[in-house]
Amino acid sequence: MSWWTIDETHDPARKSWVESANGHSDFPVQNLPYGVFAPAGEAPRIGVAIGDQILDLAACAERGLLPPNVADVCLDDTLNRLLALPIKPRGELRRTISDLLTRTSFRGSLSDAIYPAAECTLHLPARIGDYTDFYVGIHHANNIGRQFRPDNPLLPNYKYVPIGYHGRASSVRPSGEPLVRPKGQRKPPEADTPLFGPSVRLDYELELGVWIGPGNELGDPIAISEAAEHIGGFCLLNDWSARDFQAWEYQPLGPFLAKNFHSTVSSWLVTPEALAPFRLAQPPRPEGDPAPLAYLADVDDQTHGALALTLEVWLSTAKMRDEGLDPVRLSTGPASSMYWTVQQIVTHHASNGCNLQPGDLLGTGTISAPAREGFGSLMELSEGGKRTIELPGGETRTFLEDGDEITLKASAEAPGRATIGFGECRARVLPARS
Amino acid sequence: MSWWTIDETHDPARKSWVESANGHSDFPVQNLPYGVFAPAGEAPRIGVAIGDQILDLAACAERGLLPPNVADVCLDDTLNRLLALPIKPRGELRRTISDLLTRTSFRGSLSDAIYPAAECTLHLPARIGDYTDFYVGIHHANNIGRQFRPDNPLLPNYKYVPIGYHGRASSVRPSGEPLVRPKGQRKPPEADTPLFGPSVRLDYELELGVWIGPGNELGDPIAISEAAEHIGGFCLLNDWSARDFQAWEYQPLGPFLAKNFHSTVSSWLVTPEALAPFRLAQPPRPEGDPAPLAYLADVDDQTHGALALTLEVWLSTAKMRDEGLDPVRLSTGPASSMYWTVQQIVTHHASNGCNLQPGDLLGTGTISAPAREGFGSLMELSEGGKRTIELPGGETRTFLEDGDEITLKASAEAPGRATIGFGECRARVLPARS
Incomplete structure (x- = not known):
């Protein structure tokens, strides 16, 4: 699986002529994530994050700087065709971009193809055909299962089946776009009949997102040995959840309106190569x-x-922002608390012949570490609303209030390697509409 | 809700100059369903079924025969933009097409814009953004619930929540495309661990499909009084199901690989106006x-x-076809055995702000009549595999065998009205791939 190969693009000594990439940045020249961005007042196009700047890949293609066999797909306004590329041309593109951003000879000629990220709008990286959410965080499955089914937290199929379900593609939104508190049915234990109104148990979920690269034809499974070749990239995913709706609606066919009102992804697609x-x-x-x-x-x-x-996971509240308080970190943990690998969820998904397509999005499900400091949702941190979380400035939370802003972050670290990050996956809760 | 208005296009005395539309046909001039078809060797385009012929709507648009404000969307190769039209222009288009196909003055000028349906390929009518399946057939819910949860067939939420879940858009296929028997995990009661292999309990599900017309913005619900305006059309839907996979995988997050390997829709979109x-x-x-x-x-x-x-629901087996036997009808019943209307499922779906988009597909869930002759799946007809179904030619079935072909049909009848049909929703089971 050649995309796991370490080559000169990973050399920690590599520096970019974009200075901001060489200090503390999610996007050093060893990362090179793809995204779709629009400079102020201009049309969306494909770019690569480098430090606090964005390299316009369409401009590079137009100038003949990219390999001829991949230049065309860099002129699109989504990454779908780029994601469909096989490993070899994908690797060539990465090496070319790495060269463009490290050789100082390109500094001058590319100066008008570089934009400050802060002045650009980031869009969804791909047109999402289907979005599937899994449930591979076994500590989360245990924690949540205990609350929904105290006698039976982890069902007998969990250790055989990478449990997943289909989510809503239309409501996946890029980082920064606020979400509206959803209305829906909930049935408090003491009520005889359900109530309809704004969720009173709004939660986030810390997940890793997987962008599908090359797809498979309907009817043709993906062998586990080939699964990695079908992975086009990674992102952070916040699977916003209305726990009160979920508890009432989820049987027997699974979560629906408790989840499909909004999902936030980080805007940059971090490649398997990186x-x-x-x-x-x-x-x-x-x-x-x-x-x-x-x-x-x-x-x-x-x-x-x-x-x-x-x-x-980081939280800032309206009051904290008013008082000039920094966001508070709610949790941190390793992504390794997954019972199934991303390769396994890809293979399982296609094992019945289901066709995956370039730009499809898979979520891992909430990734919680075994201990409380690594719990990936308020449902777990607050023990279903029973335990109060103290915030700077004297506030407390069990679930999210209007104005709360959640930011997910991820970084990859290894000895002797340049640390790379995912950029932020951030969104703020707006009040329910009347 | 003006699309419920009965006007001259419904006049049962109306005849078309396409003779085959005036006899026994699913597609008399009172129907006028839209679809996407390709004449042999030509590109796909939008058409209207009339008798055993198809009117090329793109050709009509190019000749200036359609209302100027809608002609443009008729040049597409999917119905998505046509579905997005508001009710008024949609009605104008219907009246115009009705005139084109009834006034004999158009017979000559449209003779090269009419194709025999038997010589054309039918495609999916729309690019499906998201596919959602509901569970509104209460007799089905009771019948199936009793098999999966004998002590608890209908859960307490059923009579409050129009239960639904997201399905797979990528594997929805038009009538006629065969399906491959899926492989997957099943756990027979006597086995200690699950087995992986071809499904041994493959089933069909008789459903009505609803095509979404104009959509809603993320965060903006659809009031029940406005739901009808968001319905763009209807079709038949066969939600093929692997019952053995379903029983093992569906808890706690709902059906997944038991359903997403293939879903068949009838190719013609029957409008609410019709x-x-x-x-x-x-x-x-x-x-x-x-x-x-x-x-x-x-x-x-x-x-x-x-x-x-x-x-x-009709079945023909390989043996029946070999022996020249006609297909056998497995069941028939009214579509009124739905606990929730299609308007209610649309409003419920968007009640949390979830955005529906033109060309999204909703399934009602299996529609079973109360009595056995109207059961909409083999799971119900065979009582979970315990009761054998006798077929002409001496065969029996509990679930589907390779070579079996299922055809769903629907017709709308009312006193003093021309009967209209949906065309067929048909697919044959191919053996699992090795």
Whole structure:
């Protein structure tokens, strides 16, 4: 799987002529994530984040600076065709961009193809065909399962089936776009009949998003040994959840209106190539757990199928912002608390012949670490609303209030390697509409 | 809601100069469903079914025969922009097409814009953004619920919440395209661990499909009084299901691989306008059932929110075809056995602000009549595989075998009105791939 290969683009000694990429940045020249951006008053186009700037890839293509076989897809206003590229041309594109941003000979000629990110609008990176959410964070599954089904937190299928369900593609939004508090049905235990109104248990969920690269034809499964080749990129995903609606509606067909009112993704697509130096062995399954069935078992996955990512959740409230207080970190933990690798969820998804398409989005499900400081949702941190979370400035929370802003962050670290980040996945809660 | 208005296009005395439309046909001139078709060797375009012919709407637009404000969307190769039209121009387009196909003065000039349907390929009518499946067939919910949860067939939320879940848009296919028997995990009661392999309980589901017309913005619900205006059309939907996978995977997040390997829709989009003469009062809720919550309650719905449709399921097996035997009808029943109207599922879907888009597809869920002759799936007809169904030629079935072909049909009938049909929703089961 050549996209896991470490090459000169990962060399930690590489510097960019974009100065801001060489200090403390999510986007050093070793990262090179793709996105779709619009300079003020101009049309959206494909770009690459570098420090606090964006390189206009369409301009590079028009100037003949990109490999001829991939230049065309860089002229689109979504990444869908770029995501469909096989590994080889994808790698060539990465090496070319790395050269453009490191060789000082390009500094002058590209000066008008570089934009300050702060002056640009970031769009969704791809037109999402289908969005699927999984449930691979086993500590989250245990924590939540205990609240919804105290006698039966982890169902018998969990350790065989990478549990997933289809979500809503139309309401996935890029970082920065606020969400409206949803209305819906909830049934408090003491009520005889359900009530309809704004959610009173609005929550976030810390997830990793996976962008599908090359797809598969309907009817043709993806072998586990080939799953990595179908992964086009990674992002952060906040799967906003109305816990009160969820508890009332989710049986027997799963979450629906509790989830589909808004989902936020980070705007930059971090490539598998960029993450090559940050592979980890998949944590061994606990003693006594069954081995994955053959179609999900891969030696390669077991030795380096996981990713060395640190995930964080930050909150700022309206009052905190008014008082000039910094956001507070609600949790941090490793992304390795996943019972199934992203390769396994890709293979499972296509195992019945379901066709995945370039630009489809998969969510891992909430990733919680075993201990409280790594819990990935308020439902877990507040123990279903029973435990109060103290905030700077004297406020408390069990669930989200209007004006609250949640920011997810991720960074990949490994000894002797340049740390790379995902950019932010941020959104603020607006009041329910009357 | 003006699309329920009955006008001259519904006049049963109207005849078309396309002779085959005037006899026994699903597509008399009172119907005029839209679709996307390709004449042999030519590009796909928008057409209208008339008898056993198809009128090329793009050709009509190019010749200046359509209202200027809608001609442009008829040049597309999907119905998405046509579906986005408001009611008024949609009605104008229908009246214009009705005139083109009834006035004999157009017979000569349109002779090269009419194609025999049998020589054309039918495509999906729209690019489906999101596909959502509901569960409004209460007899089906009871029948299936009893098998999955004998002690608890209908959960407490059923009579308050129009239960639905997101399905897979990418694997929705037009009538005629065969499906591959899916592989997946199943756990027979006697097995210690699940097995992976071809489904041994493959089933169909008889559903009505609803195509969304004009959409709503994220965050803006659709009032029940306005829901009808967001309905762009109807079709038949076969929600193929692997019952063995479903039983093992569906908890806690709902059906996933048991459903998303293939869904078949009939290729013609029957408009709400065409169905105006076939409205029915929503059947009253049984004594003791709760009234719908206010956001789902509409006087108009109660008086004429349902549709007078008769639904049918037909089966032919490989052996029956070899022996020259006709297909056998497995069931027939009215579409009125729905606990919620299509207007109610549209409003519920958007009640949390979820944005629906033109060309989205909603399924009603399996529509079963109360009695056995109207059961809409083999799971119900065979009582979960316990009861054998006898077929002509001596075969029996509990679930589907390779080579079996299922055809769904629907027709709308009302006294003094021309009967209209939906065309067929047909697909054949291919063996699992090795």
